[in-house]
Amino acid sequence: MTTDAPETIIVDSYRVACDGGEGALGHPRVYLTIPREVGYVVCPYCGRKYVHRDFADKLA
Known part of the structure; x- marks a missing residue:
């Protein structure tokens, strides 16, 4: 069983700060x-999912 990320953010960079x-x-x-x-990467603290723009359509 998987749970959805609380928030998904589309970003232009492969390096993000949360x-x-x-x-x-x-x-x-x-x-x-x-x-x-x-x-994509998921923040280990809050669970936000950061998706790179190039993968946004593939992971939706």
Whole structure:
């Protein structure tokens, strides 16, 4: 059984930063690298899914 990511964000870069987006209620900023083979990465803190624009149609 898999659960959906709480939020999916389409990005133009293979390197992204995530801080939870909630200001003081977020989490420490982490830098994530999207593997070019799969086209997405999930933040280990908040579960946000970052999808590279080149893979947006394939993963929708």
